[in-house]
Amino acid sequence: MAVSEPGPEHTEATDRQAKTDVDRHTYDAPDAGGGLVAGRGRRGMFGVQDGGDTTGFGGLRLPPYVPAPARRPFGGYFDELTDELLAALAEKGVAADAIQQVTVDRGELTWYVRRDHLLELCRTLRDDPALRFELCVSVSGVDYGVDVPQRLHAVYHLLSMTYRRRVRLEVVVGVDDPHVPSILEVYPTADWHERETWDMYGIVFDGHPGLTRILMPDDWDGHPQRKDYPLGGIPVEYKGAEIPPPDQRRAYT
Amino acid sequence: MTGYLGPTSGPTSGTTHAPHVAERQDPYPAEAQDPHAVEPRETTEGTVYTVTGGDWDEMLAESVHDERIVINMGPQHPSTHGVLRLVLELEGERVTQARSVIGYLHTGIEKNCEYRTWTQGVTFVTRADYLSPLFNEAAYCLATERLLNVEAPPRAQVIRVLLMEINRIGSHLVALATGAMEIGALTGMTIGFREREEVLHLLEFLTGLRMNHAFIRPGGLVQDLPDGYDEKTRAFVKLMDSRLPELDKLLTGQPVWQQRLRGVGYLPVDGCLALGVTGPILRAAGLPWDMRKTEPYLGYEDYEFDVPTSTDADCYARYVLRVEEMHQSLRLVIQALQRLEPGPVMVEDPKIAWPARLTIGADGMGNSLAHVRKIMGQSMESLIHHFKLVTEGFTVPPGQAYAAVESPRGELGVHLVSDGGTRPLRVHLRDPSFVNLQSMPAMCEGGMVADVIAAVASIDPVMGGVDR
Numbered sequence: 001m002a003v004s005e006p007g008p009e010h011t012e013a014t015d016r017q018a019k020t021d022v023d024r025h026t027y028d029a030p031d032a033g034g035g036l037v038a039g040r041g042r043r044g045m046f047g048v049q050d051g052g053d054t055t056g057f058g059g060l061r062l063p064p065y066v067p068a069p070a071r072r073p074f075g076g077y078f079d080e081l082t083d084e085l086l087a088a089l090a091e092k093g094v095a096a097d098a099i100q101q102v103t104v105d106r107g108e109l110t111w112y113v114r115r116d117h118l119l120e121l122c123r124t125l126r127d128d129p130a131l132r133f134e135l136c137v138s139v140s141g142v143d144y145g146v147d148v149p150q151r152l153h154a155v156y157h158l159l160s161m162t163y164r165r166r167v168r169l170e171v172v173v174g175v176d177d178p179h180v181p182s183i184l185e186v187y188p189t190a191d192w193h194e195r196e197t198w199d200m201y202g203i204v205f206d207g208h209p210g211l212t213r214i215l216m217p218d219d220w221d222g223h224p225q226r227k228d229y230p231l232g233g234i235p236v237e238y239k240g241a242e243i244p245p246p247d248q249r250r251a252y253t
Numbered sequence: 254m255t256g257y258l259g260p261t262s263g264p265t266s267g268t269t270h271a272p273h274v275a276e277r278q279d280p281y282p283a284e285a286q287d288p289h290a291v292e293p294r295e296t297t298e299g300t301v302y303t304v305t306g307g308d309w310d311e312m313l314a315e316s317v318h319d320e321r322i323v324i325n326m327g328p329q330h331p332s333t334h335g336v337l338r339l340v341l342e343l344e345g346e347r348v349t350q351a352r353s354v355i356g357y358l359h360t361g362i363e364k365n366c367e368y369r370t371w372t373q374g375v376t377f378v379t380r381a382d383y384l385s386p387l388f389n390e391a392a393y394c395l396a397t398e399r400l401l402n403v404e405a406p407p408r409a410q411v412i413r414v415l416l417m418e419i420n421r422i423g424s425h426l427v428a429l430a431t432g433a434m435e436i437g438a439l440t441g442m443t444i445g446f447r448e449r450e451e452v453l454h455l456l457e458f459l460t461g462l463r464m465n466h467a468f469i470r471p472g473g474l475v476q477d478l479p480d481g482y483d484e485k486t487r488a489f490v491k492l493m494d495s496r497l498p499e500l501d502k503l504l505t506g507q508p509v510w511q512q513r514l515r516g517v518g519y520l521p522v523d524g525c526l527a528l529g530v531t532g533p534i535l536r537a538a539g540l541p542w543d544m545r546k547t548e549p550y551l552g553y554e555d556y557e558f559d560v561p562t563s564t565d566a567d568c569y570a571r572y573v574l575r576v577e578e579m580h581q582s583l584r585l586v587i588q589a590l591q592r593l594e595p596g597p598v599m600v601e602d603p604k605i606a607w608p609a610r611l612t613i614g615a616d617g618m619g620n621s622l623a624h625v626r627k628i629m630g631q632s633m634e635s636l637i638h639h640f641k642l643v644t645e646g647f648t649v650p651p652g653q654a655y656a657a658v659e660s661p662r663g664e665l666g667v668h669l670v671s672d673g674g675t676r677p678l679r680v681h682l683r684d685p686s687f688v689n690l691q692s693m694p695a696m697c698e699g700g701m702v703a704d705v706i707a708a709v710a711s712i713d714p715v716m717g718g719v720d721r
Contacts, residue, residue, distance in 0.1 A: 189529025
């Protein structure tokens with residue numbers, strides 16, 4: 001897909017950016033929405049990185065995906081829920097910018113949250129009678145890749161059984177400062193989730209009483225699910241040809 | 254014998270201590286010179302007490318802490334449900350602290366998925382929780398379909414429900430069978446695995462494989478059910494209807510079974526919610542949270558079934574609940590059979606649907622001859638399309654999605670992130686075993702060590718799902 005024809009999923013922000021910046025370099029480090037870049041910029045086609053451009057598509061540039069801020073009305077219960085949360089936060093004296101961005105995508109509500117207020121936010125979500133998110137379904141990490149500023153995201157899925165609502169919280173941090181407050185004291189179930197996220201992504205959950213590795217051995221080096229950590233594997237011989245390990249095979253993405 | 258008590262110096266002492274309470278004060282008035290003086294000595298084996306009678310209380314006060322032992326159980330242990338390792342601190346037979354150590358079956362499924370196409374990811378996630386493979390596949394495919402903004406055709410949805418409910422019976426049977434074996438009811442094990450074999454036979458007939466089916470694919474199913482599925486499935490339901498009551502006859506009312514399970518592994522609703530526990534454990538605590546009812550997917554809202562609950566919140570309640578859920582699953586299987594109507598089992602969009610129609614040939618399952626004839630002989634475009642879709646895979650618009658199904662163990666969620674490529678950027682399985690296993694200390698601490706086994710069995714963790 002060429003830059004001049006952005007798909008429907010592209011926001012105005014990326015649109016504008018695509019028109020002004022055509023240099024690849026700017027796609028690697030864009031300043032879009034406070035670091036909410038979720039993906040890498042692409043160039044060319046068919047995944048050709050090495051060798052000459054024989055496809056004729058080598059000049060294509062595709063900007064990285066940036067989740068679009070939602071506009072009101074969000075639809076469904078999302079408006080009511082967001083209003084309730086903002087009201088509850090105002091009662092507690094938490095600044096409204098605790099929520100960095102609201103995104104509604106594919107029928108799911110995502111709040112991008114600043115880490116300073118995460119614990120207070122979770123406590124409000126759990127205890128406020130109009131919100132009642134009793135269950136923290138999961139905490140996990142996402143690594144968006146080495147080119148992305150603030151590439152580590154801590155993702156929280158919360159569930160309100162009373163109102164049958166779901167919401168996703170996302171905290172965005174960089175690898176040089178991968179600190180997120182632990183929500184263990186609000187949701188004890190986050191214990192193992194946070195340990196796994198630390199183990200796999202190296203996100204440090206401050207305040208966790210025993211943030212140790214959980215899936216990998218205690219003396220393991222590195223965080224295996226980061227994008228710059230190799231998958232590993234050995235080449236396999238098949239009918240005389242050598243099949244490279246999966247992470248060295250050609251990718252078409 | 255009143256004087257000679259407890260551990261003594263034994264061979265390290267030159268003389269043995271005779272039980273002579275009266276002599277204690279007399280023969281060596283100066284205590285410093287007394288070779289038989291009553292005082293603990295430090296040896297390489299630890300403190301050795303010489304007790305001659307009057308100082309029993311003193312010794313008890315000293316040594317009561319020595320009763321506390323830390324034992325390691327697993328990861329290779331027949332009663333820990335796979336490669337689960339438990340570290341138990343005991344005082345006598347009472348568990349004061351229990352911790353589980355996991356990671357022995359970590360196979361990097363999530364990371365591996367990032368290096369395969371979206372379709373290939375199914376073959377990886379199906380191996381996570383290996384007792385409920387079809388649930389893993391269904392949750393993964395529902396999340397992928399949400400990202401793609403497509404919906405599987407009605408026939409595919411009904412077949413998914415059918416397969417999942419058959420799978421649920423098999424999973425619960427293993428839970429009962431292994432749980433029975435672990436607390437010593439070996440006939441429960443043989444009966445459970447015998448019935449589960451029927452489930453596997455049926456799944457093999459329907460999908461081609463006993464486990465790790467990779468039958469549910471993004472956009473629908475890999476192929477339609479084979480001829481004769483209806484009779485075979487109905488025969489299975491009939492067989493199960495006659496055999497499930499045997500479990501009741503053998504176990505439900507049995508005094509030993511009840512004494513081992515009643516009041517054991519207690520975890521009330523608030524504990525469940527704080528620890529994130531879902532599934533049979535939560536329903537056995539009284540909260541009727543079953544996502545097939547509360548957040549219906551795949552048309553579950555149109556089926557008639559009950560969600561059994563209990564308020565006992567112990568191992569016995571979980572056992573009874575699982576047996577009842579199997580009966581409900583049989584109801585659902587019959588309803589799914591009645592709902593099946595002819596139609597496609599894969600989305601029409603040729604950019605997503607697998608290009609070939611698989612058939613059974615002389616050398617096993619493969620591309621249908623008609624399709625091979627077409628792409629090799631008639632249509633270059635079809636060949637290109639086939640090649641690209643199979644090697645490159647389909648692209649998924651960027652964004653993220655979370656889809657969850659009610660697996661036999663609770664909420665099985667799949668969080669997928671796409672950056673617009675032909676491979677997932679992130680695949681996360683929210684596996685109920687992983688989360689539920691956190692409740693083990695809450696169920697076990699303060700109880701007897703034998704009850705740990707019953708409690709872990711009632712959690713029913715599957716280590717393939719816990720460690721992924």
